[in-house]
Amino acid sequence: MIVWGAAKGSIGAHSEELEGQRWITSVTPKWVILSKVVWVVLFLQPLALGFVKLAAVFFCRRLIVGRAFDIASWSLIALIVCWMTVFFFGLFFDCGTDFAANWGSLSHIAARCPFGFMPTIIYTILDAALDLAVLVLPLPWIIKLRTPWSRKLYLCSCFMLGAFATAAAFVRMSIFIEAGIPSAAIHKDTVVGLPNYDVVGIVSAEMFWTMIETTVALIACCLPTVKSAVNFGAVGRYLASCFPASFFTRSSESGSRSKGLTRDKDVELGFRPPASSRFGASAVLPIGGVMECPSE
Numbered sequence: 001m002i003v004w005g006a007a008k009g010s011i012g013a014h015s016e017e018l019e020g021q022r023w024i025t026s027v028t029p030k031w032v033i034l035s036k037v038v039w040v041v042l043f044l045q046p047l048a049l050g051f052v053k054l055a056a057v058f059f060c061r062r063l064i065v066g067r068a069f070d071i072a073s074w075s076l077i078a079l080i081v082c083w084m085t086v087f088f089f090g091l092f093f094d095c096g097t098d099f100a101a102n103w104g105s106l107s108h109i110a111a112r113c114p115f116g117f118m119p120t121i122i123y124t125i126l127d128a129a130l131d132l133a134v135l136v137l138p139l140p141w142i143i144k145l146r147t148p149w150s151r152k153l154y155l156c157s158c159f160m161l162g163a164f165a166t167a168a169a170f171v172r173m174s175i176f177i178e179a180g181i182p183s184a185a186i187h188k189d190t191v192v193g194l195p196n197y198d199v200v201g202i203v204s205a206e207m208f209w210t211m212i213e214t215t216v217a218l219i220a221c222c223l224p225t226v227k228s229a230v231n232f233g234a235v236g237r238y239l240a241s242c243f244p245a246s247f248f249t250r251s252s253e254s255g256s257r258s259k260g261l262t263r264d265k266d267v268e269l270g271f272r273p274p275a276s277s278r279f280g281a282s283a284v285l286p287i288g289g290v291m292e293c294p295s296e
Contacts (some may be wrong), residue, residue: 103178
């Protein structure tokens with residue numbers, strides 16, 4: 001939808017002063033396209049981001065065991081499901097069954113769509129808060145591991161790509177808050193650095209950060225699957241052609257000396273075989289096991 005809107009000149013462009021002011025009380029073909037893009041993107045995004053959040057939480061549940069984590073993770077799952085359900089149906093039926101009202105003038109939308117501008121701002125705030133909750137969920141249990149801090153930081157860094165999605169969510173939240181309700185925005189000189197009449201530019205910024213958050217969150221969630229799908233053999237052969245044979249000889253000798261320490265390091269990090277996980281012996285865990293924290 002965003003690509004279609006950009007092809008029609010309604011996303012990624014800018015409004016002229018008279019054009020932007022006209023959209024408060026009237027509509028043009030350009031405004032109709034812009035409004036359709038915004039409506040479709042907004043009511044679909046709770047599903048897209050909600051399922052990504054759920055996938056991240058269930059991935060953590062495959063790695064971490066314990067009653068406290070079960071309570072925390074299931075509570076967060078319940079909140080995410082409620083957030084998805086409320087805002088999907090709320091944004092889809094924001095104008096009731098009069099769907100055409102979604103691409104009316106700004107004043108018409110404000111009058112006919114009670115689940116409109118302010119609930120959308122609340123939606124972005126809760127989205128950013130849930131992103132942050134999912135990001136920090138595994139960290140307390142990683143910190144409890146009986147392992148050096150260098151390895152704790154390494155494990156934490158595995159979840160840090162989600163920090164970029166969280167940052168994008170907070171940027172988008174700030175844009176929606178600053179844009180606010182159109183009736184209030186027209187009294188500002190600038191909105192997100194753009195003139196208050198540049199409706200296309202302001203909405204384009206909202207859609208841009210919406211797309212970034214969704215894309216980065218999806219990539220972060222799919223990293224374990226992507227890791228198993230990458231042909232590391234081909235990568236290794238390419239690297240072998242770039243370095244002299246003596247380099248790999250030294251690396252092989254160093255690796256053989258440390259080979260006997262592998263099992264001890266796994267135990268020290270708190271991993272155990274997937275056969276003892278809650279998923280049974282056939283479970284395939286992306287990083288090779290379930291992380292157990294020391295008993296409290």
